[in-house]
């Protein structure tokens with residue numbers, strides 16, 4: 001057994017579940033679906049980085065989501081790059097990893113509080129379907145907060161304020177929030193919403209500002225876009241560690257990261273987002289740009305476990321799965337190019353079930369790694385505790401009900417000469 005596997009296997013079986021440990025500090029800022037467990041990432045990355053002979057370790061998270069891994073990398077003194085196709089993810093990752101100046105933040109907070117009290121002359125904000133998702137008095141309060149955020153001249157601080165606004169928006173919208181797909185609450189529930197947007201926003205900026213990064217930290221570069229294309233033209237051979245939890249199915253039918261963020265993104269001024277405004281034109285566009293949403297890619301690799309799994313599926317499910325796994329393969333193929341020799345790749349994956357058929361995503365991932373010439377270091381399973389998702393995520397047109405997972409697998413491979 002190699003030294004990393006030996007060290008990781010010294011822990012008892014249930015150690016990696018991190019039972020009873022909740023997210024705290026900077027990890028609690030914003031609201032993003034299916035985030036990783038920070039303590040697990042910390043433990044894993046500290047073991048791996050100890051075994052690298054390099055002092056200036058670099059890490060890539062190609063599906064960085066809320067930036068959990070990037071924050072941990074900073075804590076461990078590792079420079080990192082994070083990529084995501086969801087502009088909420090890149091905004092949140094930026095705010096969580098950026099080094100702020102405490103005096104500037106305190107000053108900006110007292111200014112915005114004053115402006116919120118005084119600003120009575122503001123435009124009521126509007127976008128397509130706004131009244132479906134927000135009650136009129138809530139639109140008025142959110143418009144006032146939005147206008148006051150725009151008065152802040154420091155863009156990095158504005159980004160922090162937008163993230164605080166996201167928490168207000170998710171709390172006071174008409175969305176049911178119990179699933180990641182958008183569903184309007186029944187009218188009687190909408191009537192019960194109390195407009196406390198302003199008080200809540202002030203509480204959130206005060207609370208969240210306590211957790212921002214004010215001390216010297218290693219750098220984290222956040223890039224918006226599709227990770228395969230970015231790696232292809234920018235990031236070859238650079239990273240000692242690639243560490244991520246990829247999407248485990250196509251976004252439109254599994255975890256709809258895009259839909260879960262769009263109600264907030266509609267409120268942000270496009271000058272503060274890393275993406276083109278066109279991405280937000282439609283409520284599902286982000287999900288269709290994500291892995292598995294690309295209708296033109298259906299080139300599967302010649303890996304038998306993938307074909308055996310696809311053969312078991314009914315015709316109406318096959319295409320979506322083929323699309324997702326083709327994109328997934330393309331992504332891993334590009335990622336391999338960005339991993340340095342002697343570098344480690346760490347994927348945390350889950351096997352979803354669609355209509356009772358389990359997708360062996362752990363084995364598929366391992367087989368792709370092997371086909372790329374990577375060598376196995378270790379693999380272990382952990383239980384997913386604290387799940388927000390119900391056992392059955394949702395009923396999806398032509399897909400039946402999609403079951404969520406209770407276990408995930410951590411897969412570690414290495415690139416050798």
Ligand SMILES: C[S@@+](CC[C@H](N)C(=O)[O-])C[C@H]1O[C@@H](n2cnc3c(N)ncnc32)[C@H](O)[C@@H]1O
Pocket residue numbers: 032033034035036037062063064065066067068069083084085086089225226227228244245246247248257289290291
């Ligand atoms: C399981 S989540 C990552 C969660 C993250 N580990 C965290 O702790 O928040 C997967 C992420 O992949 C992103 N994604 C999907 N397709 C992508 C693509 N083609 N390029 C970049 N990111 C993509 C989704 O937007 C989502 O944020």
